[in-house]
Amino acid sequence: MDKSIQKPTQTLVLVGAGHANIALIRRFIKDPLPDVRLVVINPESTTPYSGMLPGFLSHHYTEEELFIDVAALCSQAGARFIRASLCAVDSIKQTLTVHHQAVSSTPLTLKFDNCVLNTGASPTDSFPSRHPHCYYVKPIRDLLRVLPFLDQAIKVPNPSLAIVGGGAAGIELAFSFRERYGRDCEITVISKYRFEDDPSLKAGADQIRRSLAQRDINLIDERSVVEVSKTGVLLDSGQTIPANAICVATPVSPPSWIAQSSLPTNDGFLQVDQMLRVQGSHHLYAAGDIVSLETPRGRSGVMAVRAGEYLADTIWAKLRGLTQRAFSPQKHWLTLLNLGDGKAIGIRGPFVAEGRLMFRVKDVIDRRFMRRFSPQAILKGGVMRCEGCAAKLPGGILQTAFSEHFEDAAIEVQGNRIRFRSIDALTYLVNDPYLMGFLTVRHAVSDIWAMGGSPTSCLSLIAVQRADNENLESEEFAEAIRGIQDGAAKYETILVGGHSFSLDQPMIGVSIEGEGLLSFSKQSVKQDDELWLTGPIGSGILFAALSAGESVGNSIDCWIKQATRSLSNASRLAVEHGVNAMTDVTGFGLAGHIKEMLGTAGFSIEWTDEIDVFDDVARCTRRGIHSTAY
Numbered sequence: 001m002d003k004s005i006q007k008p009t010q011t012l013v014l015v016g017a018g019h020a021n022i023a024l025i026r027r028f029i030k031d032p033l034p035d036v037r038l039v040v041i042n043p044e045s046t047t048p049y050s051g052m053l054p055g056f057l058s059h060h061y062t063e064e065e066l067f068i069d070v071a072a073l074c075s076q077a078g079a080r081f082i083r084a085s086l087c088a089v090d091s092i093k094q095t096l097t098v099h100h101q102a103v104s105s106t107p108l109t110l111k112f113d114n115c116v117l118n119t120g121a122s123p124t125d126s127f128p129s130r131h132p133h134c135y136y137v138k139p140i141r142d143l144l145r146v147l148p149f150l151d152q153a154i155k156v157p158n159p160s161l162a163i164v165g166g167g168a169a170g171i172e173l174a175f176s177f178r179e180r181y182g183r184d185c186e187i188t189v190i191s192k193y194r195f196e197d198d199p200s201l202k203a204g205a206d207q208i209r210r211s212l213a214q215r216d217i218n219l220i221d222e223r224s225v226v227e228v229s230k231t232g233v234l235l236d237s238g239q240t241i242p243a244n245a246i247c248v249a250t251p252v253s254p255p256s257w258i259a260q261s262s263l264p265t266n267d268g269f270l271q272v273d274q275m276l277r278v279q280g281s282h283h284l285y286a287a288g289d290i291v292s293l294e295t296p297r298g299r300s301g302v303m304a305v306r307a308g309e310y311l312a313d314t315i316w317a318k319l320r321g322l323t324q325r326a327f328s329p330q331k332h333w334l335t336l337l338n339l340g341d342g343k344a345i346g347i348r349g350p351f352v353a354e355g356r357l358m359f360r361v362k363d364v365i366d367r368r369f370m371r372r373f374s375p376q377a378i379l380k381g382g383v384m385r386c387e388g389c390a391a392k393l394p395g396g397i398l399q400t401a402f403s404e405h406f407e408d409a410a411i412e413v414q415g416n417r418i419r420f421r422s423i424d425a426l427t428y429l430v431n432d433p434y435l436m437g438f439l440t441v442r443h444a445v446s447d448i449w450a451m452g453g454s455p456t457s458c459l460s461l462i463a464v465q466r467a468d469n470e471n472l473e474s475e476e477f478a479e480a481i482r483g484i485q486d487g488a489a490k491y492e493t494i495l496v497g498g499h500s501f502s503l504d505q506p507m508i509g510v511s512i513e514g515e516g517l518l519s520f521s522k523q524s525v526k527q528d529d530e531l532w533l534t535g536p537i538g539s540g541i542l543f544a545a546l547s548a549g550e551s552v553g554n555s556i557d558c559w560i561k562q563a564t565r566s567l568s569n570a571s572r573l574a575v576e577h578g579v580n581a582m583t584d585v586t587g588f589g590l591a592g593h594i595k596e597m598l599g600t601a602g603f604s605i606e607w608t609d610e611i612d613v614f615d616d617v618a619r620c621t622r623r624g625i626h627s628t629a630y
Contacts, residue, residue, distance in 0.1 A: 010036055016042060021116055045071035076549070086119055114283045123136035127225045133246065135245070192221075193221065265292070270291045313325075338362060420512075428507075448512055455491060459498050462499075522583040537590050542614060552616045
């Protein structure tokens with residue numbers, strides 16, 4: 001073993017995918033620290049950039065342009081990416097409680113040496129609503145999910161839209177929706193305050209009012225919303241504003257995990273010092289909408305970007321044992337409001353400008369920001385070979401070694417029952433020990449299902465990534481074994497034992513036993529059989545694309561949900577309906593597994609255009625990206 005290669009001794013955990021944390025991930029790509037294990041926790045693989053949301057709503061940007069692929073950035077940085085939500089933080093024990101909502105219903109505890117909290121805040125539920133189309137702007141991803149319903153609500157004669165909140169977000173929404181829905185839609189902005197009350201908008205207040213009036217957008221300020229009824233918005237003045245749909249862009253509230261964490265707060269937001277450290281902690285940092293600064297500043301995208309750049313430097317300095325400087329937030333910054341029609345308003349201090357030049361300035365700033373976090377723009381080295389199933393040797397080698405009729409599982413007849421045994425092992429397809437443990441059980445169990453049996457017990461073999469700190473190895477083992485246990489529980493089997501060791505490349509193996517009354521050979525195909533698939537295909541192409549720097553995070557999230565589904569009922573139904581042959585589609589791809597099933601029978605297969613594939617697969621193949629098995 002080459003002892004000169006530095007291995008991890010400490011863990012830096014980034015929770016959330018706000019500007020601060022993606023800046024830190026980019027820093028690790030550009031200048032990696034081999035002695036630091038970087039772990040990123042976020043519920044989904046991609047995160048939307050709020051600065052381009054108005055442009056997306058007004059059709060200036062595509063949905064693909066709106067998102068930063070955090071999973072792809074983590075892949076380039078060699079970071080672990082855990083798709084989970086934060087439940088609580090214990091700053092004394094230096095632990096996080098997280099929830100893999102797509103996989104398991106039970107929480108998981110993770111340890112850290114240093115941590116940055118950058119999750120974003122929650123919408124403020126400041127009034128009751130009974131309206132069927134009342135939507136909050138934040139989280140932005142939730143707004144995008146309901147956007148088709150919002151669009152549908154406006155497709156009525158004489159439609160009306162109310163926007164609650166008169167800050168920069170509400171103003172830009174009004175302009176964007178005017179462009180999106182045209183002049184036939186009546187749009188009203190309802191603001192609790194005057195524009196002059198917001199320091200970042202004060203100088204441009206008159207220009208904003210003129211721009212709203214020029215686009216036939218109504219403004220009601222110095223009025224609060226009492227409630228939202230089924231037909232409109234009731235104000236504290238007693239006036240009701242009719243609305244087919246309502247968008248709420250009021251100030252955000254602290255996320256629920258803060259209340260579960262016993263951390264110092266100010267009005268529910270985390271109190272941080274001049275280093276952006278949570279008050280009283282030297283290893284816990286926070287940034288973005290969730291913090292309350294010692295020097296109060298308004299919440300804005302500009303402030304978030306500046307804090308991100310600062311944290312990238314100060315965390316780096318701390319990890320290297322260098323002096324950390326204090327964060328000095330700007331007093332003034334350039335505010336750019338997208339007017340939706342190719343124009344914008346620019347405000348900085350007392351200076352105000354409106355027109356196409358301001359939009360071009362905003363467009364250049366936003367696109368430059370997104371390019372900084374494009375995985376392809378910062379791709380290091382060549383395209384990597386795919387891991388997981390794609391790391392396996394070709395199926396022909398196994399057939400030659402064991403026999404031409406090598407099956408998915410070994411069979412032993414015991415009286416009137418059949419005993420099945422199989423084994424599967426995966427290198428880290430996703431850099432998340434818990435999820436890999438879960439997935440490996442699923443892969444092993446699928447061999448039993450493919451033979452027509454049910455799993456009964458399993459053993460594990462876990463190779464954690466070698467580290468220069470025993471605690472890091474034991475923590476990885478604990479995460480992996482927990483994933484195996486939770487996977488075994490979901491797939492109706494039990495973990496009865498196992499073994500462990502450490503390697504430069506981590507790997508998880510699971511041997512599985514099962515039983516059944518019948519067994520099905522994958523080479524029992526009959527003429528005129530129909531081919532049935534239980535889900536979409538193309539995961540090999542997605543992971544090849546990920547290693548090539550393509551943005552496929554949303555599709556990989558969909559694959560994870562598909563890949564962790566139980567197919568026990570599918571196997572049982574196939575047996576009940578007289579299936580002739582079954583197999584599981586894994587590392588050899590659909591074509592490779594069909595080739596195994598056809599064997600030497602001399603059959604051919606007629607393909608249909610109706611085979612379901614994951615999103616992004618067609619786009620990637622058009623770009624010449626193929627899986628390792630291609």
